[in-house]
Amino acid sequence: MSLLDVQNVTKTFGGLTAVNDVTFQVPERSIISVIGPNGAGKTTFFNLITGIYTPDTGNIKLGGRELIGLRPDQVVEAGISRTFQNIRLFPSMTAEENIMLGRGVRLKSGYWDAILRSSKFKHDEQEAVDTARLMLDFVGLSKWRNELSTSLPYGDQRKLEIARALATTPKLILLDEPAAGMNPRETEDLKALIRAIRDELGVTVVLIEHDMRLVMTLSEYITVLNYGSKLSEGLPHEVRNDPAVMEAYLGRGTAAGEYGKEAQA
Amino acid sequence: MSAFRLHNTGDQVDLQTVMTILLQVLVGGLSLGVLYAIVALGYTMVYGVLQLINFAHSEVFITGGIVGYFVFHALQDSSMNGYLKLVLACLAAMIVSGALNVVIERLAYRPLRGAQRLVPLITAIGVSLILQDTLKFVVGLTGMFDLSVTLPKGFTSPLTKFAGIDITSLNLQVKDVILLVVATLMLIGLNLLVNHTRLGRAIRAVAHDRQTAGLMGIDSNRIISLTFLIGGALGGLGGVMYAMKYQALNAYSGMAPGMKAFSAAVLGGIGSIPGAMLGGIVLGWVETLLGVVSLFSALPGLHWLSYIKAEYKDLGGFLALILILFIKPTGLLGKSSTEKV
Incomplete structure (x- = not known):
């Protein structure tokens, strides 16, 4: 099928x-x-x-x-996730944050958990960080982890978009x-x-x-x-x-x- | 401003007095500034996600003040701890103002999402006027036009000592310190929320590019609602702080501080959260400084300062705004961005 x-x-x-x-x-x-x-x-x-x-x-x-x-x-x-013809990374965020954003859709803690900083929220944040590292590693961008997404070389920005899309599993x-x-x-x-x-x-x-x-x-x-x-x-x-x-x-x-x-x- | 007095003994001016006044400006301006800042955040966050100037925010803000009045009034004779009363007032105001802001977005702005930018702007002005009259009606139920706020005992006591140092000359009351502490905590909390949580990342993503955010799994309508909730709740808290600071308010009291908070948001760079905070504080300082600057006319060569009366402090605030925008059109921390279509 x-x-x-x-x-x-x-x-x-x-x-x-x-x-x-x-x-x-x-x-x-x-x-x-x-x-x-x-x-x-x-x-x-x-x-x-x-x-x-x-x-x-x-x-x-x-x-x-x-x-x-x-x-x-x-x-x-x-x-289904995707990347874009004209790169659409979030420029105010680091490479890692961009990927964590993509991960959000798979996390279970609600916004109230974030405001109240519950243990579920902390667990999810850690999970997002772990996923981001894994994905950065996978596409070979680990060294750019804490750089602003737009400061990456052009080809790497394309790879970062792929990593962000993959983070949504x-x-x-x-x-x-x-x-x-x-x-x-x-x-x-x-x-x-x-x-x-x-x-x-x-x-x-x-x-x-x-x-x-x-x-x-x-x-x-x-x-x-x-x-x-x-x-x-x-x-x-x-x-x-x-x-x-x-x-x-x-x-x-x-x-x-x-x-x-x-x-x- | 009878609180300030400079000893003028011929050409000899007491340096210590000058320092005291400057210190008063620093602290007083900061407490006014953080108040502007938490209201400015409501403008700037909404602008960030929708590119809309929510003119109704001044009413959302003063709604919080009016709710605060009612809570303090209802608990006037209760033996409850004063700080607990304050917490209740703040919570009630944050809930009411936050919810009100969400409802405004849902009913007035969301149906116009696809329209050109002027349409929601005019709507925002309309909502502001409707709310003013609604608030006038609500306030009118008390039989008064101006509400005078009865604060819990002790809030208006003068502060004389801090860390063992005599600070009587700073002319502070307990409520000023409460305002400073509450507002600062809120600003720190919001910073953490926006920069270090999933919700914050989602808000930043929606602010940058709603469509891409959607394609990364973010429900932008939900995020916009939550942004209005947070902005409204901060506005409501600001309203209680305003009620506490001035102890008098009516249905129209939101306009002037709302306008200034909006100016603070523009001054700091509209759409920028740290910008709104900085803009508020700068505006608070400029205004407070201009309110007392005539006192320095006793200094040698500065007698012309006597013409700058305290009444001109608002003018000064707006002049500072114009001057800063003249030098940096995007505001202090604003980024120049290309117009999105």
Whole structure:
């Protein structure tokens, strides 16, 4: 059974159909990529899954549980967390605090416990600190623990976002262009990290990415969106050789042929 | 200000007297400042999470003072310990003002969440006016317009000794010290809450970016309600402190101190919690200093100070505000931030 099950989802903004009748399935413990030219509706698609937008029609289920109608924070609780195309860390907080914030959703003490400083509250704070350390270690950012999040190097800020998302103990993590702005070495590190997320933590990964080398070597399955509709899907080599995909990326004619050669090389 | 008097013996001015006055300003200004600060926090916290200036906060604040009056009045003849009476007054005021603030947000501001910024602002002014008249009605039930607060015995006794040092000349009463201690404890408590708890992190996250906070599992509506609760409760406590300090208030008494507390919040950098605290204290000092500065006209070369009468102290406070904003437009501790859309 698939972990995430998106059935015939459509979302329009005024006259624009941003996501058009998309069906999308994510098997448990898989690494799936969503690709497509700019403006294809990829981020809108993530926003529909995470509850920022409500689809006009269609169904979204996580492990059989209906997600439509849930607020974003309830979707996180259900087990989906994400990172952002443009980094959205909390700048006034340290790396550790950012992760502790993400942990909040799994803690049981209420706000009154915080005000009254009950033992439950203290236990939870300690748990949040422990989780933060564990996650910083996992993504390799331990040395930045007490630094303000925005003082981290760019590539590390992306990793910190991943750590924060992981701290919510998700079943599924959505990564929106995780390699954007990274140099080839950082991208290699990222690839290893994403594999570790799946292999060591057992978290299913869906990523939006433009770095084709990363997508092709990392993904087990690829879905291609274009103008809001699903254009193609399949195994990496299938998608790479799909003429419709080449056309969407590069237009008709010889250019597509050139791309095909390059991609093969 | 007959309490202050400078011995002017020709050109010889008693240095010790000058020091005493400055010390009085320091302590008196601080107690006024922390009062402004706890009220300013209500403005700044709400601004932080909603970018809304909650004009109704001055009424939420004075509601606390009126609740305090009723508690002190009801317990007037009781043999209960004075400090216990104060605790009860503070608790009642914090609960009523906190709840009132939550209700205001739920009914007046939340339905307008998506509207452009002017709409909730005008609503806030409307809520302020509605509350003023409601409070006038409530106060009117006592048959009086001005309420005069009867404090527990001992609160108005002069303080003569502190740590073995004679402090009679500081002109302090027990209630001034209570105000200073209570307000300072509240400020420390709030700092701990905001910087070292999950709720505090959530408030900071919502203040920075509500949507991202939501995507990190934070129910922002809940956090906004709690922010109004905390801000309102601090305002209510400030109201009791105000009632205790001045021992007289009516339905409209919230406006002037509310305005100053708001100024303090802007002075410190609106949206910044330490800024509100610092802004309150700076404003308290400036005002208190200007209230007594004419006394220094007896000093050589400073006779022109006699023109700065105590009545001008409010003017001075606002001039300081303008001056500081002129030099640092974001306020003392405010960060320049790009406008969020």
